[in-house]
Amino acid sequence: MRNATLLGLSVLAVALLAAAPLIAPAQDAGSVAPNPATSTATPTTAMPAASAAKAPPLPLLWKLSDADNAVYLLGSFHLLKPDDYPVSKDIDNAFAAADKLVFEVPPAEISDPAVGQKALLAAGYGDARTLSTVLPPDLRDKFSAMLAQRGGSIAQLDAYEPWFVNLSLVMGVSQAMGFRAENGLDQHLMRQAATAGKPTSGLETIDVQLRTLDSTPMAEQIVSLQEFVDEPQKMPGLLSELHQAWRDGDLAKLDEMTRGEMLAKTPETYRLLNVVRNDAWMPQIRALLDGSKTDDTLVVVGAMHLLGPDGLVDRMRAGGYKVERVCSACTGLKAEKAVAPAANQ
Structure with a gap:
C-alpha cells in the first residue's frame, strides 16, 4: 500500500493534517521535519509556482463519450511538487470543455x-489493543529501534493502527522530498474550479475513505508496515520512481508499482481500496453520460483507479462507450488512439 496510496486515495490530504505531529521520526537523519503549521491540505492554498525547467507531465487522461456528451477521466497524483506545473495543455483544454468537475x-x-x-x-483501536500489542515481537522491536534512531518512540504511535502509521511514515518521507498535498493535481484543479466558478462534487465522502482504510485486514496492514520498516532507505527511491512513471504517463510501470504490487501482497486491501470503490463509482460515471444530453464533465481520481482490468477505463470501454486516450504529446501509443480535446466544445 506504500505506493498505491499516492495514486489511490485523496484521503492523503486528511492524513497529512492528522499525521503532521507524528511524521518527523519517519524522515531520514538530517532531513528537515515538516512544519504542521504549513502542512495544510486546504484546496484554497496558493497555486504552485510554475517551472520552465521541465516539460509538463504526460496526462493520464481519457475521453469517454456517447452520442451527445463526454466525460474526461483524469488520473491524479495526490502529492506533487511545484515544478510539476504547468499541467499539459490537454488538461487545460479538458477543464475548459467541462461544465463541472467531479473528484473522489x-x-x-x-x-x-x-x-x-x-x-x-x-x-x-476502540478497544484495549495498541500498536505494540498487534505487531509481531520482531517487527515491534525493529520498529522501536528505527524510531529511537530518529529521536522518536513507539509510544508516540501506540494509539494508531498500522495502516495509519504506515501512511504517516510514507507522508513523512514524501514531505522531506518536497511533495505536498496542496500541490496535488486534484487540489490544483479544485482551486481552478473555484476560481472559474465551475460546480464540483465528489464520488464518495471522506468518511467512506476512512472507513475503507479502517476495514482493511490487520494482517495486511502489518505486511505493509513491515515492508517500510525492513527497508526504509528504499522509500525515497521508490517514491521518485513512482512519481517519474506518473510524469511519463507510463501506464505499464504505474500498474506494476501500484495495482500489481497491492494485488500480489495485500489482495483484500486491494479489493477494498480499488475494486469496491470502482464498483461504487461506475454507476455515477455512467449517469454523467447517460443522464445528460449536453454537459461535459471532468472526473479526477487517483491514477490507480484507471489502470488494469479493474480500472474505470477498461470497464467503461467494456460497457460500450467510446474511449480515447487524450495525450497530444504522447508517442507510440499502441493500444489506444491519442486525441486532443477541443476547448469549449
Whole structure:
C-alpha cells in the first residue's frame, strides 16, 4: 500500500493534517521535519509556482463519450511538487470543455478543519489493543529501534493502527522530498474550479475513505508496515520512481508499482481500496453520460483507479462507450488512439 496510496486515495490530504505531529521520526537523519503549521491540505492554498525547467507531465487522461456528451477521466497524483506545473495543455483544454468537475471527495470536505480529527479517530483501536500489542515481537522491536534512531518512540504511535502509521511514515518521507498535498493535481484543479466558478462534487465522502482504510485486514496492514520498516532507505527511491512513471504517463510501470504490487501482497486491501470503490463509482460515471444530453464533465481520481482490468477505463470501454486516450504529446501509443480535446466544445 506504500505506493498505491499516492495514486489511490485523496484521503492523503486528511492524513497529512492528522499525521503532521507524528511524521518527523519517519524522515531520514538530517532531513528537515515538516512544519504542521504549513502542512495544510486546504484546496484554497496558493497555486504552485510554475517551472520552465521541465516539460509538463504526460496526462493520464481519457475521453469517454456517447452520442451527445463526454466525460474526461483524469488520473491524479495526490502529492506533487511545484515544478510539476504547468499541467499539459490537454488538461487545460479538458477543464475548459467541462461544465463541472467531479473528484473522489467533494472539495469542501478536504478543506474542513474537522477532518484531521476524524482521521485520528478512525485510526484508533476502540478497544484495549495498541500498536505494540498487534505487531509481531520482531517487527515491534525493529520498529522501536528505527524510531529511537530518529529521536522518536513507539509510544508516540501506540494509539494508531498500522495502516495509519504506515501512511504517516510514507507522508513523512514524501514531505522531506518536497511533495505536498496542496500541490496535488486534484487540489490544483479544485482551486481552478473555484476560481472559474465551475460546480464540483465528489464520488464518495471522506468518511467512506476512512472507513475503507479502517476495514482493511490487520494482517495486511502489518505486511505493509513491515515492508517500510525492513527497508526504509528504499522509500525515497521508490517514491521518485513512482512519481517519474506518473510524469511519463507510463501506464505499464504505474500498474506494476501500484495495482500489481497491492494485488500480489495485500489482495483484500486491494479489493477494498480499488475494486469496491470502482464498483461504487461506475454507476455515477455512467449517469454523467447517460443522464445528460449536453454537459461535459471532468472526473479526477487517483491514477490507480484507471489502470488494469479493474480500472474505470477498461470497464467503461467494456460497457460500450467510446474511449480515447487524450495525450497530444504522447508517442507510440499502441493500444489506444491519442486525441486532443477541443476547448469549449
